[in-house]
Amino acid sequence: MTARVLVVDDVPPNVKLLEAKLTSEYFDVLTAFSGPEALDVISREHPDIILLDVMMPGMDGFEVCRRIKGDPATAHIPVVMVTALDQPSDRVAGLEAGADDFLTKPVQDLALFARVRSLVRLKVMMDELRNREATGANLGWENEEEAIIEIDVPVDGSILVVDEQERVMERIAKALDDVGDLTFIAGGDDAAERAREKNFDLIIVSLTMRNTDGLRVCSKLRSFEETRHVPILVMVDDGNTKLLVRALEMGVNDYVVRPVDRLEFLARVKTQLKRKRYADKLWENFHLSMQLATTDAVTGLYNRHYLTSHMETRLQIAHSSGKPLSVLMMDIDHFKAVNDTYGHAVGDIVLKEFANRMGKNIRGVDLAARYGGEEFVVMMPETPTDWAYMIGDRLRQEVCENKFEVGLKSGPIEISVSIGVATSEPGQSPSQLLEEADKALYAAKAGGRNKVVIAGSAMN
Ligand SMILES: [Mg+2]
Numbered sequence: 001m002t003a004r005v006l007v008v009d010d011v012p013p014n015v016k017l018l019e020a021k022l023t024s025e026y027f028d029v030l031t032a033f034s035g036p037e038a039l040d041v042i043s044r045e046h047p048d049i050i051l052l053d054v055m056m057p058g059m060d061g062f063e064v065c066r067r068i069k070g071d072p073a074t075a076h077i078p079v080v081m082v083t084a085l086d087q088p089s090d091r092v093a094g095l096e097a098g099a100d101d102f103l104t105k106p107v108q109d110l111a112l113f114a115r116v117r118s119l120v121r122l123k124v125m126m127d128e129l130r131n132r133e134a135t136g137a138n139l140g141w142e143n144e145e146e147a148i149i150e151i152d153v154p155v156d157g158s159i160l161v162v163d164e165q166e167r168v169m170e171r172i173a174k175a176l177d178d179v180g181d182l183t184f185i186a187g188g189d190d191a192a193e194r195a196r197e198k199n200f201d202l203i204i205v206s207l208t209m210r211n212t213d214g215l216r217v218c219s220k221l222r223s224f225e226e227t228r229h230v231p232i233l234v235m236v237d238d239g240n241t242k243l244l245v246r247a248l249e250m251g252v253n254d255y256v257v258r259p260v261d262r263l264e265f266l267a268r269v270k271t272q273l274k275r276k277r278y279a280d281k282l283w284e285n286f287h288l289s290m291q292l293a294t295t296d297a298v299t300g301l302y303n304r305h306y307l308t309s310h311m312e313t314r315l316q317i318a319h320s321s322g323k324p325l326s327v328l329m330m331d332i333d334h335f336k337a338v339n340d341t342y343g344h345a346v347g348d349i350v351l352k353e354f355a356n357r358m359g360k361n362i363r364g365v366d367l368a369a370r371y372g373g374e375e376f377v378v379m380m381p382e383t384p385t386d387w388a389y390m391i392g393d394r395l396r397q398e399v400c401e402n403k404f405e406v407g408l409k410s411g412p413i414e415i416s417v418s419i420g421v422a423t424s425e426p427g428q429s430p431s432q433l434l435e436e437a438d439k440a441l442y443a444a445k446a447g448g449r450n451k452v453v454i455a456g457s458a459m460n
Contacts, residue, residue, distance in 0.1 A: 125282060
């Protein structure tokens with residue numbers, strides 16, 4: 001996963017060093033040597049991540065960060081403040097300015113790449129959501145509540161902490177007091193199994209437990225379906241690089257080093273919670289758009305596109321199994337007159353009620369779709385012609401014998417439907433089969449409407 005990283009520092013050798021490191025890991029690097037230059041580059045180049053030095057003459061890093069986060073066009077770009085080790089107060093100021101994470105000078109490779117990768121993953125999620133939101137808006141889904149996505153996602157989450165030391169847990173509880181609900185597991189080899197019991201948004205694992213192999217817990221968490229996509233943050237002792245490298249290779253998302261700096265810890269927890277929230281949102285959004293892409297908004301039935309693509313598959317099965325597939329092509333009689341006489345609102349009620357009665361008369365395996373204006377199709381797998389005819393005729397009777405309640409003072413209205421039945425023949429495509437059904441439907445209309453006609457039969 002590559003990304004464009006902007007490095008901002010007033011000391012050129014510092015910029016060169018970070019540029020060299022990031023380039024060697026195939027990141028695309030942009031540079032700036034002052035606050036104003038950084039803001040200029042950001043507005044022109046839209047980097048994915050910004051590494052920002054705190055101490056710069058003129059406009060310092062905090063002010064640059066405040067401006068980035070204060071501009072709606074750039075507020076979503078993650079900012080990593082690069083602070084001096086002996087200035088812990090810088091972290092408070094950085095968080096207040098809206099920074100997403102911290103790096104300490106001199107910058108260690110492992111920390112640099114872990115932080116940048118973790119924030120790139122967050123940025124990728126955010127960009128994808130922003131794009132889909134834009135697409136949704138173009139397609140007119142804008143007022144769907146689900147489509148509303150805020151950059152500043154609330155970070156309350158469900159967090160699991162796996163550590164044997166009670167003292168550490170108390171401190172974590174204090175540090176994360178207002179970012180979420182905490183659950184503690186005091187180690188044990190079944191820690192990962194227990195993590196499957198609830199939907200956690202983040203799992204924090206100590207890699208230095210006395211009686212539990214933390215790495216083993218992480219590897220199990222990555223293999224279980226329920227926890228595979230849950231972010232993992234590990235805690236390691238300072239200097240235990242080997243263990244940390246193995247954890248990162250395993251797919252752990254980020255780490256903190258003991259003794260843990262409370263503010264860094266908080267920032268990292270928030271980043272992971274946000275990413276999880278965005279990932280969940282993307283998933284919901286995906287299902288929503290699938291639904292919108294495959295269903296008709298008025299009736300809730302499948303749309304024509306979904307029907308024909310699914311019919312392709314069903315026809316292949318029918319041909320290879322030798323079991324016939326039948327379709328009913330239906331058209332509500334004189335529907336234009338309903339619209340013209342009572343208006344489109346009543347027309348929509350008729351369509352919905354028709355869809356409703358159709359649903360009650362077909363089987364679970366049948367697929368009902370709105371094919372066009374007042375045209376509907378039911379696809380029936382493993383169904384011979386006479387069955388399909390019987391089901392079609394039962395629906396026809398159900399429609400014409402029970403008037404439609406449409407909310408008119410004058411009372412319910414009479415509706416009838418004409419139906420064409422066709423059954424698949426070897427080698428037929430969806431459009432050929434549908435054309436046969438359409439011819440039969442035409443014959444039903446020509447024969448006086450309120451009829452069911454079988455394709456290829458004499459007009460009855
Ligand atoms: Mg400086």
